Amino acid sequence: MKKLAPIFSIVLVLTVLLSACTPTAQPTATQAPVEEVTLVVWDQFYRDVESQVMDTLNAEFEAAHPGVKIERVVKTLDDLKVTLKLALSESNGPDVAQVNQGRSDMGAMVQADLLLPLNDYAAKYKWGERFSSSVASRNSFTPDGKTFGEGNLYGVSPTAEVVGVYYNKGIFEANGWTVPTTFDEFEKLLADIKAKGITPISFGSLDGWNAIHEWSAVQHLLVSLDYINNFVYGVNNATFDTPENQQAAAIMQDWVEKGYFSEGFPGVGYDDSNKLFKAGEGAMTITGSWLAGELINDTDQKFGFFLLPGNPGQTRLAIGGVGIPFAIRKTTTHADLAAEYLDWMVSPRAAQLWAEAGMMPAMSIPDGTNVEAGSLFADTLTAWDTINKENAVGHYIDWATPTFYDTIVAELQKVFGGETDPAAFTAAVQADYAKFLSENK
């Protein structure tokens, strides 16, 4: 034992030394002179075109605010999600950052008191005139972070998204098919395409998440807006175990059985299935408006976009919403400047730049913006405009609980693989949902 004593003393000294080292902070570092302000912004617009839009907007903001410098940090969404929470709890973290919506990101950060409520700024800059209340509620939480969809506003989104059906115009024209206007027509079309030996719906569920869109796009036609809102925001005793949700699952299994999806779809990734679709394999694919930019370049095929149609008497909801919002760190020393930056991110000029880059802005597009009529992008804009006007903007249902995404992806893969039946599917997902609601009280 005596021989070991020196080791212990070394360990002890080290521990003391280390614990003395770690908390050393530099409190003076952030106090730059008033004229020279650096605003640190974290965003996830890493793809070429998006990144250029951000650079242009930042440069124009700097030009309009002498002395202000934007320090831009670009990350992929995955990377951003993993690092942002800790960064925001630092006193020298980003002043402005894109914060993913939903409970596990924005909700958890509000709960940890990391984000600045934007209600005053919303009034000052009249954001209410730019966005509908349904859009604002997606970026809202009660101050305790527990109730989603109401309470304080914590972010503003520059872009919008809608999930619908892309179709190959060449294949449609060659066979005399037209865009269907009811769900019955859509299913008839699927049968016709299959009969011609063409894949009706290009699809690959290996990555998981787009299986949600496939199923939920049909689910949205069967349920009401109130149901979807209640469900995602976890209010009014919403449940997943409903006949409509089972019916949507049954429709998926029916389509699998009839061979409407790509052959071997469970083993194909999202990007691979889109590459095949882009190369002319398959007549249609169900996914979000974000793919439009991808389908315009480097292809000899022509594509169009329409909303999945409902039958008469059915609602005509579509999965959709606004992109990842910009939020402000609660402890920033430049709150006013940061808010001005947020306002610039959702300005008409930003809308124009996003639209010209082929990305759908959440704000209305100012006159004089260059959008080609009859183009794929014009189709997606029309779709967004339609559901916006009809108040039919649905939800990404995986926002409902922090574990919902993983649960429903696993269960939907079982649905598509014929490993479960619709009733067992809704029961399994409801178990996850009910557990969360009871713990969240």
Next chain:
Amino acid sequence: MNDPLRQPGESRFHGWLYLLPGMAIYLVFIFYPILETIRTSFYKWDGFSNNRTFIGLENYASLLVDGQFLKALLNNVTFIIFYSIIPILLGLVLASLLGRKPLPGLTFFRAGLFLPQILSMVVVGVTWRWVFNPTFGPLNMGLRAVGLDAMAKSWLGDFTWALPAVGSVGTWVQYGFCMVLFLAGMQRIPNDYYEAAELDGASEFRQLLHITLPSLRPELGVALITTIIAALRVFDLVYVTTRGGPGDSTLVTGFLVYRAAFQQNRIGYATAVATIMTLVIFIISLVILRFQSREEQT
């Protein structure tokens, strides 16, 4: 240090001083995080906010009845077959083929078969995802080309085949390592043994069983430990190929930890899983080491 020329046999304290840098790094970057991980597993915590509640063993208790965790653990055990047992058998066969007699182009084969081991797992995963692609992957295209259309499957998306498919990628990565390890060990075995055995009329297989295998005991131990550890902590391959799907058929504990910690804000749960896995790996390694050293003494 004003007394640099101490005589050997004096204070051992001096010796410990040389260990200080290494030990400091070990303590800060390995020992402290492990302790902190174990401590966190007794809490309910989202990973960044201040509301951290001590809940004792609750995380562990819930794991025992957590179907997902048990399924993941079972998948890890299945991975041992693919990551450890098959590669070791393959490595043995290949080593005895390549090692005994000088073959033309031996270096080429040795390097070629070892190649998968030096590739990054992400590269391996992406490559195999392409190989397994049901539409344009070479595996299915090859099967169809020789008329085996019925065997062409949606490999990574099939509830029966996804686990063996991902597992076989592990086999592909690990067997080269085992082979090189065994080849090195076989250099140590005097050729006289084999000559004597041959004179006595022992077949190649008998020679493998009675000369090669017993002589390779230390290498077998190393191969077992490293490959079993690899099987129990597999993450990257599953992350890149299937993300645990379809359903939970390829879910492994490593992926469960990642998902709980970084996507679901359940740090307590994640660290509990990590702690259990560390313990399991530790015990298995200990058992193999004990077993090996006892055999060496006899």
